[in-house]
Amino acid sequence: MRFLEDLDPEQREAVTYGEGPLLVVAGAGSGKTRVLTYRIAWLLASGRAQPHNVLAVTFTNKAAREMAERVEKLLHGPLRGGFVGTFHRFALTLLRQYPEKVGLPPRFAIADEDEQRRLVEQVLKELGIPSTQLSPRAARAAISRWKNGSSSAVSASELVSAVVERYQERLQAAGAVDFDDMLVLAVKLLAEDAGLRQILRQRFTYLLVDEFQDTNPVQMELLWHLAGPRPNLTAVGDEDQSIYRFRGAELEHILRFEHTYPGAKVLTLGNNYRSAEPILKAAAAVIAHNTRRRPKLLRSCSGDGEPVRVLAAADESDEAGLVVADIRRERAAGRTSIAVLFRINALSRPLEAELVRWGVPYRVVGGVRFWDRAEVRDALAYLRLLANPDDELAFLRVVNVPARGLGAVTLERLRQAAQIWGCSLCEASRRLPETLTPRAREALARFWELLDSLRQQAGGSLRELVAALLEQSGLAAQYDTREEEDRARLANLDQLVNAAAEAEQRGLTLPSFLDEVALLSEADAETAPQSVLLSTLHAAKGLEFDVVYLVGLEEGLLPLMRGEEPELADEEEERRLLYVGMTRARKKLVLTWARSRRLHGETRTTRPSRFLAELPPEVRREGLTSPSPLPHWEPKPLVRPRQEAPAPEARNGFRPGMKVEHPTFGRGVVLQVQASGAQTRVVVFFDRAGKKTLLPSVAPLKVLSAPRG
Ligand SMILES: Nc1ncnc2c1ncn2[C@@H]1O[C@H](COP(=O)(O)OP(=O)(O)OP(=O)(O)O)[C@@H](O)[C@H]1O
Numbered sequence: 001m002r003f004l005e006d007l008d009p010e011q012r013e014a015v016t017y018g019e020g021p022l023l024v025v026a027g028a029g030s031g032k033t034r035v036l037t038y039r040i041a042w043l044l045a046s047g048r049a050q051p052h053n054v055l056a057v058t059f060t061n062k063a064a065r066e067m068a069e070r071v072e073k074l075l076h077g078p079l080r081g082g083f084v085g086t087f088h089r090f091a092l093t094l095l096r097q098y099p100e101k102v103g104l105p106p107r108f109a110i111a112d113e114d115e116q117r118r119l120v121e122q123v124l125k126e127l128g129i130p131s132t133q134l135s136p137r138a139a140r141a142a143i144s145r146w147k148n149g150s151s152s153a154v155s156a157s158e159l160v161s162a163v164v165e166r167y168q169e170r171l172q173a174a175g176a177v178d179f180d181d182m183l184v185l186a187v188k189l190l191a192e193d194a195g196l197r198q199i200l201r202q203r204f205t206y207l208l209v210d211e212f213q214d215t216n217p218v219q220m221e222l223l224w225h226l227a228g229p230r231p232n233l234t235a236v237g238d239e240d241q242s243i244y245r246f247r248g249a250e251l252e253h254i255l256r257f258e259h260t261y262p263g264a265k266v267l268t269l270g271n272n273y274r275s276a277e278p279i280l281k282a283a284a285a286v287i288a289h290n291t292r293r294r295p296k297l298l299r300s301c302s303g304d305g306e307p308v309r310v311l312a313a314a315d316e317s318d319e320a321g322l323v324v325a326d327i328r329r330e331r332a333a334g335r336t337s338i339a340v341l342f343r344i345n346a347l348s349r350p351l352e353a354e355l356v357r358w359g360v361p362y363r364v365v366g367g368v369r370f371w372d373r374a375e376v377r378d379a380l381a382y383l384r385l386l387a388n389p390d391d392e393l394a395f396l397r398v399v400n401v402p403a404r405g406l407g408a409v410t411l412e413r414l415r416q417a418a419q420i421w422g423c424s425l426c427e428a429s430r431r432l433p434e435t436l437t438p439r440a441r442e443a444l445a446r447f448w449e450l451l452d453s454l455r456q457q458a459g460g461s462l463r464e465l466v467a468a469l470l471e472q473s474g475l476a477a478q479y480d481t482r483e484e485e486d487r488a489r490l491a492n493l494d495q496l497v498n499a500a501a502e503a504e505q506r507g508l509t510l511p512s513f514l515d516e517v518a519l520l521s522e523a524d525a526e527t528a529p530q531s532v533l534l535s536t537l538h539a540a541k542g543l544e545f546d547v548v549y550l551v552g553l554e555e556g557l558l559p560l561m562r563g564e565e566p567e568l569a570d571e572e573e574e575r576r577l578l579y580v581g582m583t584r585a586r587k588k589l590v591l592t593w594a595r596s597r598r599l600h601g602e603t604r605t606t607r608p609s610r611f612l613a614e615l616p617p618e619v620r621r622e623g624l625t626s627p628s629p630l631p632h633w634e635p636k637p638l639v640r641p642r643q644e645a646p647a648p649e650a651r652n653g654f655r656p657g658m659k660v661e662h663p664t665f666g667r668g669v670v671l672q673v674q675a676s677g678a679q680t681r682v683v684v685f686f687d688r689a690g691k692k693t694l695l696p697s698v699a700p701l702k703v704l705s706a707p708r709g
């Protein structure tokens with residue numbers, strides 16, 4: 001097994017460890033994920049396991065794909081039959097096999113974020129709970145905590161219990177599960193069915209879990225049922241990187257591993273292969289302030305590198321300017337593996353505006369993803385109805401998209417009919433109750449006819465089915481090719497056809513394609529190499545980049561405060577988030593903060609994060625010494641934003657690159673000036689509101705500054 005030579009002695013010991021529970025706790029970048037990958041390869045190559053004996057759990061689908069690919073490379077062959085995926089994917093696979101055992105309909109639906117939100121709002125309304133008492137957001141969080149069995153939620157208030165109960169009833173009536181249910185029901189399935197447990201234990205003789213520090217109690221229970229008390233379970237993790245407490249992750253699972261699995265072997269890895277020495281030293285100095293951890297030392301194996309820098313900016317747009325100017329220098333020098341990380345999504349706006357302004361390609365993780373866009377969700381809801389005509393949530397989403405005059409009154413009458421007939425809402429709508437207006441009955445009849453006729457085509461190609469759907473449903477025709485925003489929507493629908501074609505090539509059917517889409521998690525980055533990645537700290541876990549910028553290092557943002565001062569446990573979690581962010585960097589790390597920041601429509605004077613004071617003295621501190629912004633180097637745009645054909649010069653006084661201000665949307669940058677007849681339209685990217693197309697003759701736009709040069 002030549003591949004064992006790619007490992008250091010500590011890693012090799014972990015990879016070739018024999019039977020029984022094994023925990024590898026080690027710092028960031030020490031090769032934990034590599035150990036897991038090589039261990040799978042070693043188990044297979046040494047004949048200890050067949051592919052179908054392996055169950056490996058990772059945090060994202062992307063990580064799973066990478067792991068499977070690497071194992072196949074090491075073994076020079078395909079890994080057929082083994083399971084490498086997320087906890088959710090595993091749970092869903094089980095539920096799809098045995099839905100009836102947990103009381104689910106054969107083709108149960110998966111409620112997406114949007115549908116969960118709508119359900120919660122409906123439940124709060126039904127129970128007459130005003131949002132001042134329990135906001136929809138808080139209710140959803142409470143439901144999730146309750147389902148995930150986190151200890152803090154066990155004593156949920158009566159109010160929350162009532163909401164949870166009603167929400168669950170509604171979900172069940174709609175024949176759907178939400179994301180949390182997948183795990184909870186899989187646990188229920190295994191807990192109640194000893195025979196199935198037996199079968200699975202005989203099949204999966206080796207279990208491997210990455211990012212073990214972020215397992216929640218439900219996932220621990222799933223492992224327990226799958227593996228029994230003395231399993232061949234290999235868990236790798238780092239308690240310093242536990243950052244999902246809000247989803248029920250418990251540090252105890254890693255800190256008490258030997259307790260849960262008596263006789264477990266605990267190994268550690270001491271070399272860091274990712275980060276240059278100054279980065280590692282700075283990260284270690286910060287995390288040393290946490291108390292709930294096993295102290296560890298990491299030796300850097302990647303040489304000296306540049307010193308870590310802290311930059312102070314005047315405000316958020318100055319900060320974005322500094323960061324993007326530096327990014328452009330790095331890209332000019334040939335570095336393309338670059339990420340900008342932040343605590344909350346709202347911080348990405350000014351950065352996006354600045355990247356757009358200079359024509360730097362970027363992608364956003366954890367923002368509005370392709371699969372969450374409304375037009376894509378609409379098309380998917382149609383597909384779900386094709387796969388399962390009783391998918392009530394999908395029905396409610398698209399019965400009136402495009403508009404067919406089927407409004408709230410029709411739906412209310414359908415609900416009544418369903419109740420009288422004792423059937424599902426979808427079924428009632430197919431029976432066309434007499435209580436509806438003739439127009440509504442006609443529209444509903446045509447709706448189901450359309451689905452029937454599409455279903456006839458469902459046997460054939462997935463790609464053609466999606467294309468036919470977009471055409472015949474009128475989904476595509478809703479959009480006007482002359483409108484910028486509509487063109488983007490149409491492009492997304494085209495993308496969906498491409499995705500279907502690609503899925504078809506991989507042998508997926510309509511139901512498995514829909515499952516796949518439902519499982520894509522927010523942490524799964526859309527891949528576009530060479531572009532700058534903008535991501536929350538949470539979604540950056542496990543990844544690495546040559547250059548990393550951490551922005552918004554201010555009190556209130558990191559540590560994040562919602563209202564009152566955080567208690568100590570939260571401060572430690574926030575420090576771990578910073579540690580995760582810092583340790584993503586291979587060669588260069590820059591931390592920034594702004595003296596004032598406009599956020600959620602309010603401008604505030606800020607203080608630097610308390611964590612900055614924990615950095616070692618050799619970290620370089622630069623930037624403002626006086627409150628007034630110093631002029632800084634500002635490059636000329638290399639790539640000018642896209643322009644319409646005839647003239648780049650001023651039209652109505654507007655030019656691409658200009659900074660403008662709008663009374664409602666705030667500040668922004670002109671991307672494009674379009675002239676059609678006497679009308680001039682200006683496309684502006686606003687810091688807060690995103691991209692808008694405006695008519696300057698109607699919308700008052702104030703010019704703040706023109707681009708230099
Ligand atoms: N023995 C080794 N020789 C050379 N490179 C290595 C070795 N071990 C790991 N690496 C490299 O170091 C980097 C970090 O490894 P890996 O991602 O497995 O670390 P990790 O412990 O999982 O990190 P994290 O805690 O961030 O998840 C990767 O680029 C990996 O390929």
Ligand SMILES: [Mg+2]
Binds near residue numbers: 032542
């Ligand atoms: Mg890892």
